[in-house]
Amino acid sequence: MKVINLSYPISNKIEFKQPVVLAMGFFDGVHLGHQAVIKQAKQIADKKGLPLAVLTYDHHPALVYKKLEGNAARYLSIWNRKVQLFDDLGVNIVYRVNYNYAFQAQKPQEFVDNYLVRMQSETVVAGFDHTYGAKKATMNDLPDYAKGRFHVVTVPADVLAGKKISSTRIRRNLENGHLKTVNELLGYQFETEGTVVHGLARGRTLGFPTANVEYSELQQLPSEGIYIVSMLVNDEWLPAMASIGRNVTFGNHNPITIEINILDFNQNIYGNRVKVRWLAKMRDEVKYTGEQALIEQLQKDEIQTREYFTKIGQA
Structure with a gap:
């Protein structure tokens, strides 16, 4: 082309x-x-x-x-x-x-x-x-x-569903975290591309190491929250869960970041160019009173993510 x-x-x-x-x-x-x-x-x-x-x-x-x-x-x-x-x-x-x-x-x-x-x-x-x-x-x-x-x-x-398919309609559903509708209107899974960069490594200390994805400011993202995603790493789509948010448990003035926890994955991928497909929103971002409460919620998120991929049978 x-x-x-x-x-x-x-x-x-x-x-x-x-x-x-x-x-x-x-x-x-x-x-x-x-x-x-x-x-x-x-x-x-x-x-x-x-x-x-x-x-x-x-x-x-x-x-x-x-x-x-x-x-x-x-x-x-x-x-x-x-x-x-x-x-x-x-x-x-x-x-x-x-x-x-x-x-x-x-x-x-x-x-x-x-x-x-x-x-x-x-x-x-x-x-x-x-x-x-x-x-x-x-x-x-x-x-x-x-x-x-x-x-x-x-x-x-x-x-x-009786309504015109439009970019405006997709934007509205993306802002509301309605990924199922977004992907149906697109006819494919909504995707973000970026580079894995160093973060503050808080996820690793919590037992949930994350890949921080630096993304284009021109790209619209789903609303802040916790998502089930697939991530393309070295030509392989891997099951993962993602956070779009400000890490509010650790402060009130943090920038918005994309952090991806890839299930059963332990490789150094700093500098990798990756793609993220947004599949489903699990919940909104919540400010917890301590690390233990956050860990317990992340464990629940992981269970829900694994159940999702078991149901669909693929990443």
């Missing part, structure tokens, strides 16, 4: 040498609704013998209009993860556009002429609620702007 970075205006040195079927959208999370768009574009591309291209953006378009804070400024899928998900769906080319003021200020017709036509789009596919151009034109308007130069396919909303 080829990734091509673009800015406005597109340089005359960049050549678009062959027609493509183009799926467009921001695709944060590449959830089931996004997958429906890309899969439909893939079917059309295969039928017509053309490459499948995706037009997406380097950051959230809302950054041009307003200051984003907290989880609103973070992503369900940071760039490397998004590219991997595109690749898994059979995308051949990714056009990554720098979404700046000049780009968003284009009139809808200018956007169509400068990008969709310039990219030799034979067919353009997007979700029913996709908008483009300074006046936020809709997919209903696109055939008029296309002027017969490409076909337009609009994909309807994908629903789960």
Whole structure:
């Protein structure tokens, strides 16, 4: 899969040498609704013998209009993860556009002429609620702007439990710790990637040594609490339990950390690049009156984690 970075205006040195079927959208999370768009574009591309291209953006378009804070400024899928998900769906080319003021200020017709036509789009596919151009034109308007130069396919909303699948819905469930719903809406298990770094080694003194995972600040995390997870270490998924929190038993002003206790594991993995799949939330973070109370709770968490993996039969 080829990734091509673009800015406005597109340089005359960049050549678009062959027609493509183009799926467009921001695709944060590449959830089931996004997958429906890309899969439909893939079917059309295969039928017509053309490459499948995706037009997406380097950051959230809302950054041009307003200051984003907290989880609103973070992503369900940071760039490397998004590219991997595109690749898994059979995308051949990714056009990554720098979404700046000049780009968003284009009139809808200018956007169509400068990008969709310039990219030799034979067919353009997007979700029913996709908008483009300074006046936020809709997919209903696109055939008029296309002027017969490409076909337009609009994909309807994908629903789960009677509600639209959306990044906003996934964010809300992630913040509430509803991992089962999050993973159902995504169509895969929510994942975090990072590097194992040194921590304060409190877990080891409690009998529950942990791998502290340093993560990207751009990545949205589940809510603070204790989770059942799988962790990819040296190409093997291992059963584990995780804490996202501030270690409140040991102070009130600690930073948020991700700490992973891998079951039946005793290897030095400092510096390892790892992935964490978030499977289920067990409980909220609790401030205990002493280490013994915390140890007893961690023992209960371990029992629950082992029972989970015994039930599903895998990590």
